[in-house]
Amino acid sequence: MSVLAAVARRRAAGRDVVNLCVGEPSQGAPAPVRAALVRALEQGVGLGYSAAFGLPELRQRLSHWYAERYGLDVDAHRIALTTGSSGAFLLAFLAAFDAGDRVALARPGYPAYRNILSSLGCEVVELDCGPAERYQPTPELLEAAGPLDGLVVASPANPTGTMLDADRMAALAAWCADAGVRLVSDEIYHGITDRDPSTPPGADPPAPGVSALASDPTAVVVSSFSKYWGMTGWRLGWAVLPDDLVAPVDALAGNYALCPPVPSMYAALAAFQPESLIEAEAAVAAHAEARRRMLARVGELGWGDVAPADGAFYVWADISPVLGRHPDSRAWCTALLEQHDVGLTPGLDFDPVAGGTHVRVSLAPGAHAVDRAVERILRFQTALAG
Numbered sequence: 001m002s003v004l005a006a007v008a009r010r011r012a013a014g015r016d017v018v019n020l021c022v023g024e025p026s027q028g029a030p031a032p033v034r035a036a037l038v039r040a041l042e043q044g045v046g047l048g049y050s051a052a053f054g055l056p057e058l059r060q061r062l063s064h065w066y067a068e069r070y071g072l073d074v075d076a077h078r079i080a081l082t083t084g085s086s087g088a089f090l091l092a093f094l095a096a097f098d099a100g101d102r103v104a105l106a107r108p109g110y111p112a113y114r115n116i117l118s119s120l121g122c123e124v125v126e127l128d129c130g131p132a133e134r135y136q137p138t139p140e141l142l143e144a145a146g147p148l149d150g151l152v153v154a155s156p157a158n159p160t161g162t163m164l165d166a167d168r169m170a171a172l173a174a175w176c177a178d179a180g181v182r183l184v185s186d187e188i189y190h191g192i193t194d195r196d197p198s199t200p201p202g203a204d205p206p207a208p209g210v211s212a213l214a215s216d217p218t219a220v221v222v223s224s225f226s227k228y229w230g231m232t233g234w235r236l237g238w239a240v241l242p243d244d245l246v247a248p249v250d251a252l253a254g255n256y257a258l259c260p261p262v263p264s265m266y267a268a269l270a271a272f273q274p275e276s277l278i279e280a281e282a283a284v285a286a287h288a289e290a291r292r293r294m295l296a297r298v299g300e301l302g303w304g305d306v307a308p309a310d311g312a313f314y315v316w317a318d319i320s321p322v323l324g325r326h327p328d329s330r331a332w333c334t335a336l337l338e339q340h341d342v343g344l345t346p347g348l349d350f351d352p353v354a355g356g357t358h359v360r361v362s363l364a365p366g367a368h369a370v371d372r373a374v375e376r377i378l379r380f381q382t383a384l385a386g
Contacts, residue, residue: 003333007343018373020362021343023158023314025230027283029267030276033231037267047262052254054081054238055265061272062238070211078241080249081260085188085224085237089116091256092220092239095248096182097122101149106137108316108351108358110158110186122150128353135160135307135316136168139175151176154186155209156193156311159350159360161291163193163310166210173215183219185212188237189312191228191280194288209311218242225264227312228280229271234264287313290363293370301377304357313363316347320357324384328356339383340376 003021010017028034040047053059059076066074082088089112097103099121105113107126114124125148127141137153153172155164164172176183190209208228212219224237241249253259270276294315298306304318319329326332329346336342345362347355363370 003337003343003345006334006337010337010341015341017337017341017343018365018369018376019343020365020369020373021345021360023227023312023362023364024232025227025283025287025313025364026366027230027279027286029231029234030229030271030273030279032270032273032276033229033267036270037263040263040266046266050259050262050265052250052259053079054260055262055269058265058269059238061269065272066211066213066240069208070214072211072213074213074240078243078246080239080241080246080253081265082237082239082253083257083260084226084235085186085222086112087235087253087257087260088222088224088237088239089113089186091249091252092184092222092241092245093117093120093122094252095241095245096184096220097150102145102147103150103152104137104142104145104148105152106135106154106157107353108135108159108347108355109152110154111349113152113186117152126353131305131307135162136164137172138168139171142172142175142179142181148179148181150182150184152184152186153212154189156189157186158189158312159314159345159347160307160316161309161312161314162307164210166214169210169212170215173212173219177216183212183216185219185221187211187221188224189227190223192284192287192313193311194291194309213240220245225268225271228284229268229276230280230283231264231268231271234267235261236264236268286366287363290365290367290370291315293367294361294363294374297374301374302381315361315363316350317359317361318357319359322381322384323357324381326384329359330356333359336377336380340380342373342376342380344373 007019059079063076066072102123104125106129125145127137129135221240225231307316333344333346345360347358
């Protein structure tokens with residue numbers, strides 16, 4: 001967020017900044033969703049408070065979505081609509097864990113997991129997940145971590161874009177079940193997986209990703225309309241809860257936010273229309289093209305290892321070969337922004353141990369932005385080497 005603020009200041013001063021630091025899809029909400037919001041506002045019907053878990057008709061539509069996309073039977077009463085996935089994580093962590101509980105998560109990983117859990121008094125157990133583990137937890141790492149109360153996984157993951165296949169997800173779920181560990185799965189990037197660029201928009205999409213629910217119906221799953229549908233500012237997410245957490249989360253939700261954003265929920269009913277899905281899949285194809293452009297030039301950039309970018313819209317890269325005189329990735333990214341107007345995210349928030357030699361590149365702005373950024377980075381690194 002500090003980089004984003006610096007980008008905003010430079011743009012306000014008239015600088016042409018190429019911003020590859022924020023995980024925000026550039027396409028925006030699908031046209032049917034925007035039109036549904038206009039209708040809801042014009043009619044003014046039902047825009048007061050909803051139930052704490054949100055509109056029943058949207059919860060039911062999400063239940064159908066799990067049947068259509070995953071072949072899973074998820075009862076609507078287990079689905080809680082929330083103020084973004086952030087609201088879902090807060091509510092789920094509060095309900096599932098007590099102060100002092102030990103909760104494991106991958107490092108590198110999304111820093112909000114660590115920060116929310118720590119703020120609730122939980123002990124965060126970071127699993128050192130590197131190239132050998134494809135940057136994802138393994139039963140072996142969990143065994144070595146000592147007694148645990150919870151495990152948070154993400155697939156596709158932020159910042160690495162790596163994914164768990166069905167076998168690896170099943171192995172983690174089985175380990176958690178045997179050890180009495182609560183499994184929480186972040187699935188907000190589902191649907192954003194790599195695909196053949198020749199696939200036409202509107203064709204049957206590839207598998208959205210492996211849901212933890214396929215291996216463990218009692219897992220907590222968090223997802224969102226923000227990424228696949230490009231609805232970041234609409235602040236609408238959801239959690240699929242096991243039966244024992246439905247009542248606690250319902251009570252907490254009514255106290256923390258009262259209800260999710262009601263206009264966003266009415267609009268989101270249109271997210272499942274064929275026209276909306278065509279737009280979403282076109283954006284997925286654009287992310288895939290940006291990913292290919294970026295990965296094709298890593299060698300030219302002289303960077304080190306890059307995580308297998310299976311999905312989402314990120315590249316996690318080792319820049320230690322090109323740090324030059326800069327002590328860490330934060331200083332390197334600051335100089336890149338100040339000297340060549342390119343915004344990248346330093347890796348220290350995602351990995352407090354090894355992130356000083358890594359950056360996260362967001363591909364969300366598209367292939368053209370990636371091309372422009374790479375040319376500027378090359379000039380920056382040439383000057384450093386000179």
